Amino acid sequence: MLTRLLSGDFPRSRFLALALLIVFLGLAVAPFALSGARPLNVAATICVFIVLVASYDLLLGYTGIVSFAHTMFYGIGAYGVGLSLYSLGPSWGAILLGLTIALVVSLALALVIGLFSLRVRAIFYAMITLAVASAFAILASQLSDFTGGEDGRTFRLPEMLTPGYTLFEGEIFGTSINGRLLTYYLVFVSAVALFLFLLRVVNSPFGRVLQAIRENDFRAEALGYRTVVYRTIANCLAALLATCAGALMALWLRYTGPQTTLSFTIMMDILLMVVIGGMGTLYGAVVGAALFILAQNYLQELTGQASHALAGVPLLANLFHPDRWLLWLGVLFVLSVYFFPTGIVGKLRKPNP
Amino acid sequence: MSTTVQTIPAAEAPLPKLPADYKPLLLVPALALLALPLIGDFPAWVTLTVAGLAMGMMIFLMASGLTLVFGLMDVLNFGHGAFVAVGAFTATFVLLPMQNWLQVDSVVMNLAALGLAILLAMVVTGCLGWIFERVIIMPVYGQHLKQILITMGGLIVAEQLIHVVWGPDQIPLPLPASFRGAIILGEAAVEKYRLIAVAVGLAVFIAMSLVLNRTKIGLLIRAGVENGEMVEALGYRIRRLFVGVFVAGSALAGLGGVMWGLYKEVLTAAMGSEIMVPVFIVIIIGGLGSVGGCFIGALLVALMANYTGFLVPKVALASNILLMVAILLWRPQGLYPVAKR
Amino acid sequence: MSEALLRLAGVHTHIGQYHILQGVDLTVPKGGLTVLLGRNGAGKTTTLRTIMGLWHASRGSVSFDGQDITRRATPDISCAGIAYVPENMGIFSDLTVRENLVLAARRGEPERARLDWIFGFFPALKKFWNQAAGTLSGGQKQMLAIARAIVEPRKLLLVDEPTKGLAPAIVQSLINAFRELKSTETTILLVEQNFNFVRSLGDSVAVMDDGRIVYSGPMAELAEDRHLQQRLLGLSLDAHQQRLP
Numbered sequence: 001m002l003t004r005l006l007s008g009d010f011p012r013s014r015f016l017a018l019a020l021l022i023v024f025l026g027l028a029v030a031p032f033a034l035s036g037a038r039p040l041n042v043a044a045t046i047c048v049f050i051v052l053v054a055s056y057d058l059l060l061g062y063t064g065i066v067s068f069a070h071t072m073f074y075g076i077g078a079y080g081v082g083l084s085l086y087s088l089g090p091s092w093g094a095i096l097l098g099l100t101i102a103l104v105v106s107l108a109l110a111l112v113i114g115l116f117s118l119r120v121r122a123i124f125y126a127m128i129t130l131a132v133a134s135a136f137a138i139l140a141s142q143l144s145d146f147t148g149g150e151d152g153r154t155f156r157l158p159e160m161l162t163p164g165y166t167l168f169e170g171e172i173f174g175t176s177i178n179g180r181l182l183t184y185y186l187v188f189v190s191a192v193a194l195f196l197f198l199l200r201v202v203n204s205p206f207g208r209v210l211q212a213i214r215e216n217d218f219r220a221e222a223l224g225y226r227t228v229v230y231r232t233i234a235n236c237l238a239a240l241l242a243t244c245a246g247a248l249m250a251l252w253l254r255y256t257g258p259q260t261t262l263s264f265t266i267m268m269d270i271l272l273m274v275v276i277g278g279m280g281t282l283y284g285a286v287v288g289a290a291l292f293i294l295a296q297n298y299l300q301e302l303t304g305q306a307s308h309a310l311a312g313v314p315l316l317a318n319l320f321h322p323d324r325w326l327l328w329l330g331v332l333f334v335l336s337v338y339f340f341p342t343g344i345v346g347k348l349r350k351p352n353p
Numbered sequence: 354m355s356t357t358v359q360t361i362p363a364a365e366a367p368l369p370k371l372p373a374d375y376k377p378l379l380l381v382p383a384l385a386l387l388a389l390p391l392i393g394d395f396p397a398w399v400t401l402t403v404a405g406l407a408m409g410m411m412i413f414l415m416a417s418g419l420t421l422v423f424g425l426m427d428v429l430n431f432g433h434g435a436f437v438a439v440g441a442f443t444a445t446f447v448l449l450p451m452q453n454w455l456q457v458d459s460v461v462m463n464l465a466a467l468g469l470a471i472l473l474a475m476v477v478t479g480c481l482g483w484i485f486e487r488v489i490i491m492p493v494y495g496q497h498l499k500q501i502l503i504t505m506g507g508l509i510v511a512e513q514l515i516h517v518v519w520g521p522d523q524i525p526l527p528l529p530a531s532f533r534g535a536i537i538l539g540e541a542a543v544e545k546y547r548l549i550a551v552a553v554g555l556a557v558f559i560a561m562s563l564v565l566n567r568t569k570i571g572l573l574i575r576a577g578v579e580n581g582e583m584v585e586a587l588g589y590r591i592r593r594l595f596v597g598v599f600v601a602g603s604a605l606a607g608l609g610g611v612m613w614g615l616y617k618e619v620l621t622a623a624m625g626s627e628i629m630v631p632v633f634i635v636i637i638i639g640g641l642g643s644v645g646g647c648f649i650g651a652l653l654v655a656l657m658a659n660y661t662g663f664l665v666p667k668v669a670l671a672s673n674i675l676l677m678v679a680i681l682l683w684r685p686q687g688l689y690p691v692a693k694r
Numbered sequence: 695m696s697e698a699l700l701r702l703a704g705v706h707t708h709i710g711q712y713h714i715l716q717g718v719d720l721t722v723p724k725g726g727l728t729v730l731l732g733r734n735g736a737g738k739t740t741t742l743r744t745i746m747g748l749w750h751a752s753r754g755s756v757s758f759d760g761q762d763i764t765r766r767a768t769p770d771i772s773c774a775g776i777a778y779v780p781e782n783m784g785i786f787s788d789l790t791v792r793e794n795l796v797l798a799a800r801r802g803e804p805e806r807a808r809l810d811w812i813f814g815f816f817p818a819l820k821k822f823w824n825q826a827a828g829t830l831s832g833g834q835k836q837m838l839a840i841a842r843a844i845v846e847p848r849k850l851l852l853v854d855e856p857t858k859g860l861a862p863a864i865v866q867s868l869i870n871a872f873r874e875l876k877s878t879e880t881t882i883l884l885v886e887q888n889f890n891f892v893r894s895l896g897d898s899v900a901v902m903d904d905g906r907i908v909y910s911g912p913m914a915e916l917a918e919d920r921h922l923q924q925r926l927l928g929l930s931l932d933a934h935q936q937r938l939p
Binding site for chain 2: 124126127128134264324329341
């Protein structure tokens with residue numbers, strides 16, 4: 001049963017298994033164990049980012065493609081659902097319609113970009129996706145009549161998912177089963193399903209061909225695999241999954257705007273999570289996303305205190321200012337690419353391979 | 354550093370050179386002429402064209418080093434934008450204390466202050482480039498994936514360090530007094546500073562072409578772009594050459610940053626990474642590694658951005674993507690593809 | 695004639711996971727022309743690249759003119775007096791013929807007398823002096839590649855399969871050029887598969903197979919002994935063609 005669910009790809013390390021179990025259980029019981037809006041928000045964000053980061057790892061870690069357009073697909077998902085709910089009103093049909101349109105748009109864009117630039121080298125693809133993604137982000141904020149511009153769009157969800165809705169009277173473990181909770185579980189279950197699907201993909205024959213291409217595309221081509229086709233399919237798959245992640249985020253936030261979906265900062269966050277968690281293993285995405293988002297939400301307060309303590313020293317206080325947390329992440333990122341290219345998961349797995 | 358070597362045997366008249374590839378050269382005037390009827394208003398067209406040329410020259414300054422570094426060592430530095438931003442911010446060390454020199458309406462005093470600022474910016478970004486090459490890039494030669502990730506990380510760190518040193522706020526950077534305002538040519542108004550940007554860009558382009566075509570160092574760079582191994586087998590250290598080009602490219606990015614900062618009259622730490630998108634489009638259009646292609650590409654991208662910005666402002670940036678697609682459909686390796694071994 | 699200019703002792707070279715050279719022992723005497731024969735994949739090109747420092751030996755040593763150059767960088771090895779004409783000729787096609795030669799003359803300008811001497815056997819280079827090297831024909835590129843290696847006097851010249859894919863007339867002009875070169879001080883190590891091309895040129899010969907030297911001795915000995923040829927070169931394409939009716 002577990003073998004089938006995980007597609008035979010076990011954590012292969014006791015610590016890693018433990019970490020994954022903690023993340024899974026933590027996210028599963030979050031609404032009951034934690035109180036207040038913020039912890040639940042953190043948990044939902046982790047769910048969404050696990051899917052987003054894992055789908056990015058399909059590109060970076062499994063296929064060896066560097067894309068800077070992943071947030072674009074994420075944004076398409078969020079805007080698809082968001083704008084659809086905004087203009088058609090809160091209904092399940094609108095969600096479905098928005099998601100479908102978003103998936104089609106993402107697929108078309110990924111296909112065009114892929115066919116256009118994946119024939120050439122990784123570096124070309126990185127530059128072209130960077131250009132396209134930034135053009136898309138600017139376009140989204142320019143077409144303000146349609147997208148709401150910089151302010152984005154706030155919209156309402158179908159009644160079942162609103163906080164005012166309760167499934168039944170009474171409480172379970174002291175928590176009432178309201179729409180907010182249902183939304184959380186919608187996000188959680190979708191994320192788990194999408195993650196297991198990705199696990200299936202990378203452990204399928206298709207996934208093994210991708211890894212062969214990453215290791216030596218010349219040889220893979222010589223063995224008869226059309227590398228362009230495989231890369232393009234991987235690119236499209238990653239784009240579709242990112243779109244789903246975007247849709248989930250929009251449902252959770254009940255808001256869609258450029259800052260939460262398209263900004264380059266999110267792209268950097270994804271890169272950091274993949275590298276810190278471990279490239280080339282989907283469990284890295286789980287560990288990376290969970291640690292990063294926890295740190296983002298709670299560690300910043302710590303550095304803030306450090307900065308406060310150093311208030312007298314001019315440059316040092318600036319270094320530890322909470323807004324400078326990206327500086328430390330950047331340093332961590334560079335160091336981990338040099339010294340731990342396999343990330344946390346790679347380190348955990350090493351002792352007993 | 355020997356310049357023109359003249360040992361040409363006179364016995365036979367040298368055969369005429371094969372006709373140079375001139376088609377990409379025609380794209381720039383073609384684009385400008387095409388825009389004229391669309392804009393319809395001649396003075397507006399002149400203003401836009403000059404603005405486009407000025408912007409193109411500044412983009413060229415920032416892109417030229419990047420394309421050469423890529424050609425020579427197969428290294429694509431995603432952190433190049435950091436030099437642009439650091440260059441601009443460094444200039445404030447001179448420009449802000451010397452405000453009174455800049456606010457007098459004296460060309461000489463303005464130029465002196467500006468020249469000092471540019472010099473300092475170029476020295477600082479050149480040194481930074483040297484450090485960047487040593488610390489960030491040297492350990493990952495030949496590994497594209499890591500190069501992209503590491504240089505991206507370097508960009509983040511550099512941007513954050515700008516915040517640490519210069520504070521989190523934008524810094525206004527007013528133009529020197531004598532460069533403000535516009536010259537009226539007929540009915541068209543052309544801003545003085547844009548003309549200066551065009552002049553600086555042209556001067557750098559000409560100087561660079563002379564170095565690349567007439568000096569031994571330039572020949573070595575061109576030879577190294579094509580086949581670095583053979584340059585080594587002839588007895589030259591390509592690494593030294595590469596470090597030199599990297600430092601020069603960083604310094605040029607710093608110069609571009611100062612010019613760009615004065616053009617926008619306000620500095621933000623993200624200005625470097627923002628300009629990288631057009632810069633990448635330019636070096637892809639030009640053909641990775643080609644300085645001439647980079648020059649034409651920069652002019653095309655900037656003209657296109659200015660024309661579409663006037664005609665259909667909402668899709669100005671997307672227009673550059675279309676331009677890139679169109680050119681790559683015509684020449685998949687860019688305007689001037691660089692021969693590789 | 696007897697003193698060794700270049701000596702490889704037990705050289706092993708790995709490229710990635712492949713073990714190409716498996717203990718090469720090769721001595722190139724000072725003066726004259728040494729031929730390195732062998733079929734495709736025997737390790738001839740790898741031997742030259744290892745000498746040049748383009749790949750490094752994982753074991754063994756390379757000594758040149760009394761110095762150990764095993765771990766030296768390519769530019770140092772070049773400056774020690776070794777010139778290299780690679781298999782793909784390594785022409786800078788964006789540069790003119792003149793500029794290609796200017797780069798090879800490290801002390802500034804190519805000497806006029808030396809150039810005239812080269813033009814004597816490679817007249818095409820004079821004709822296309824100011825033309826981009828990329829526009830030359832294959833044979834002319836080969837001439838340029840060799841000219842670039844000898845524009846300054848060097849102690850040792852490494853040439854990798856210069857006749858590959860060239861027309862017979864051009865092969866003849868290369869033979870003339872090598873004859874001319876042999877009259878100078880330069881020692882030549884020539885890698886070939888074409889035995890007919892080198893039998894009259896070579897002074898001594900070494901044969902490689904599977905990353906090792908399997909024979910070395912004077913060229914006259916090999917040229918006389920058809921049986922030995924059969925045994926050593928029987929696998930090579932040219933010998934095979936020779937046997938066809």
